Amino acid sequence: MAQLTAEEGQIVDLVAEFVDKEVRPVVQALEHANTYPEALIEQMKQLGVFGLAIPEPYGDFGVSTTCYALVTEQLARGWMSLAGSFGGHSVVSKLLLRYGTEEQKQRYLPRMATGELRATMALTEPGGGSDLQAMRTVARRDGDDWVVNGSKTWITNARRAGLVALLVKTDPTAQPAHRGISILLSEKGDGFAVSKDLPKLGYKGVESCELHFDDHRLPADAVLGGEPGKGFAQMMAGLEVGRIQVAARAVGVAQAAFDDALRYAQEREAFGKPIWQHQSIGNYLADMDTSIEAARGLVLRAAETFDTGGRADLQSGQAKLFASEMAAKVTLDAIRIHGGYGYSTEFDVERYFRDAPLMIVGEGTNEILRGVIARQLVQRGSARR
């Protein structure tokens, strides 16, 4: 069982109740109309969800990463889009907490904790998201300003976010390239355009956009931590919590698919008995639940490691890899169990099936993560635990 304080346990229970009472009754309508869930996001602000990764003195609710992951799982059990809507926000919170100057923390974190200010991160470019060191967005110095030119794509919450942690090259000639990469804390202004909303398979309701920068000016102190050239390492550390969040989302989506399948397998009859009593269907249920539990265990292990303050890239990578592949399989098996109704848009299982692949691709594809994991295994050897 996860180690939570009594207060953290209450927070998870409160969010689970919110999901059952407020989210599940409306999710199908919002999903199919592709409507931004304004009212639900407001309720999430009231519940303190946007401040979960922000401790005192900047926020009121800072909780352990374990609690944060379990809250994420609950929201994803209701609607993955809700869990996704604060994923990038939490990564930016952690980046500011870990690397921000005191002035940057004071400026952004208190408003981020209440959800008044929403944040996102912009790494991926039209030319590629995996090979970040090849990025083309550049910020050059002009007097006291940085001047940004370039494009980003697939940026979650881009229209609603008031703060973007923008990965740029501040020294395009640096060798190795990562030494010339910085994170700029960018607010919207002249030369910053949200140029396109991208149509998607799932993850409905929440916008994913292209951004275009045309001589967008930012002050010299917009560099995270004040010193340019550190952004690549900072972002890789931030992505550890991002991967835990994505893995927790996968567990939540799979849990929802399993819950629906378990119920349906008891209600639906074929050949004179509930379908779960046919061994093939019972086996699906057994395997689904076993793999969900295994994935949750990896998520909680990664969360605990992250909270020790040490590196959690191995654990967060393993959690994200396993949980996302698990969710893709479990959501397909839930469709199998529902038979023809699994293919119906009047049931929720088709949504889980469309949402699951995002966790395979987002926050570092699983192909990239396997490389990260293998390198860590070789470096750490048998001392890795």
Ligand SMILES: Cc1cc2nc3c(=O)[nH]c(=O)nc-3n(C[C@H](O)[C@H](O)[C@H](O)COP(=O)(O)OP(=O)(O)OC[C@H]3O[C@@H](n4cnc5c(N)ncnc54)[C@H](O)[C@@H]3O)c2cc1C
């Ligand atoms: C809905 C959605 C929301 C997103 N939100 C955000 C966001 O908020 N911010 C953000 O910055 N990005 C966001 N992304 C982008 C996401 O992080 C990228 O799509 C992802 O990192 C992959 O980049 P790419 O799409 O350019 O694929 P590519 O990098 O072009 O990769 C294509 C394929 O090649 C494989 N590949 C590439 N290099 C290697 C290698 N060295 N070894 C093995 N295989 C390799 C990849 O694994 C993949 O299978 C989002 C994406 C989606 C779909």
